[in-house]
Amino acid sequence: MASITQRDDGVWRARYRDAAGKEHARHFALKRDAQRWLNEVAAAVVTGQYVDPKAGKITWSDWTSAWMQRQTWAEGTHEAATVAVSSVPWKSGSVGTVNASHVQAWIAGELKRGLAPSTIKTRLNYVQMAFRAAVVDRIIATNPTAGVKPPRARKLEATMRVLGPDEVHAVLEAAGEFRGFVEVCVFAGMRLGEAAGLQLADINFLGRSIRVARQVQGSTIKAAKLVPPKYHSERTVYVPGELTASLSAHVARNAVTDPEEQLFTTPLGRLWNRNNAAGEWRRIREEVGLPEDITLHTLRHTFASNLIASGCDVVTVQRALGHSTPSITLNVYSHLWPSAEDKTRAATADFMALAARPTASVRATS
Known part of the structure; x- marks a missing residue:
């Protein structure tokens, strides 16, 4: 009416x-x-x-708080979303008053503050999710983030660093009691949290394999806790006997006897977490003389690079790294696989080498 x-x-x-x-x-x-x-x-x-004109008057903080409570996210995802939706300048304003210009200005401001394009992309993704949900729930009629793109990041092949054998050797020599932690990162492709979450029962010394069944989540001693690994990251990594032998020596040296005992702990017996493990890595990096962009995650990239260089296919690398799909592996490491041009040259070179040598039957008729 x-x-x-x-x-x-x-x-x-x-x-x-x-x-x-x-x-x-x-x-x-x-x-x-x-x-x-x-x-x-x-x-x-x-x-x-x-859309009810008054629905959009709800504040961004109130809307995102209610929206996130309905999500079945892991704790780490919830924390990342909280940081993202709290970083916007309109968090105290009404959802319905935000337009595309506000979003673009926020992205530009984050870039000027020195945030990495990848970080801004992650934050924008959560903000876009919240606005899309607001449209679905008839809080607003249109999504102001539609069509808004994050800043361009440098190509992975230009930014990804891997360590060579000499650099890995120097890192291991400088690692001290942190050596075992470093070894499972660089020789088994463990993420920081996965390496910190390893327990004695996860190491199959005779079968030469390591099971990834949990991870440490949290950035501080107080917040650190054991949780299931990232979705689809449960896996068994098959490793050389040299690695299991080194871990066996670590177990004996540190008197690790309980199957459920942590394989790696700080000198005070606490869980390694994102902050203290990164601090230990900085010590190693400075002693070796590596640049600041070499992080613990670089060791995982080094592991993947070695698998690819040794001829492993995409699915093998995916399973070793614990990626949920082969497409994720390709998105991150596609530049490390030989290109079609490389394969074409190699195949033609082999053919030319054969063609350049007369066969016995040809020589016999000449």
Whole structure:
């Protein structure tokens, strides 16, 4: 039900009732403007795009808080989303007042503050998810982040670093009691949290394999705890006997006897976490003289690079790294595999080498 009436002061009052029976009204100086507004409302209702004008007045903080509580995320994902949605300048404002220009200005500001493009991309992804959910729940009619793109990041082949044998040797020599931790990162491709979560029972010394069954989550001693690994990251990594022998020596040296005992702990017997493990790595890196962009995760890239250089296919590398799909492995490491041009040259070179040598039957008839 909709109507337009003129008040005593000459102003035109347009009103309608929504499906819930709630009345909405606006005032216009001209009757045609009032009629245009009612037409727009009617069109939105017919196309299923109608949104209560007052719904968008909910603050961004209140909306995202309620939205995140409904998600079945791992704790680490929830923490990342919280940081992302709290980093926007409109967090105290209404959801319905945000437009594309606000989003673009926020991205530009984050870039000027020195945040890495990859970090901004992650934060934008969570903000986009929240706005998409607001559209689905009829909080807003359109998504202001639609079409907004994160800043361009440098290509992986230009930024990814891997260590050579001499550098790995120097790192191991400088590692001290942290050596075992470093070894499972560089020779078994463990993520930091996965290496920190290893227990004695996870090492199959005779079978030469390591099971990834948990990880340490949290950046501080107080927050660190054991949780299941990332989705689809449960796996068994097959490793050389030299690695299991080194881990066996570590076990004997540190008197690790309980199958459920942590394989690696700090000198005070605590869990390694993102902060203290990174601090230990900085000590090693400075002693060896490696640049600051070489992180513990570089060891995982080095492991993957070695598998690819040794001829391992995509699925083998995917399973060793614990990626959920081969496409993730290709997205990260495709530049390390031989290109089609390389394969074409190699295949043709072999053919030319054969063609350059006369066969015995040809020589016999000449």
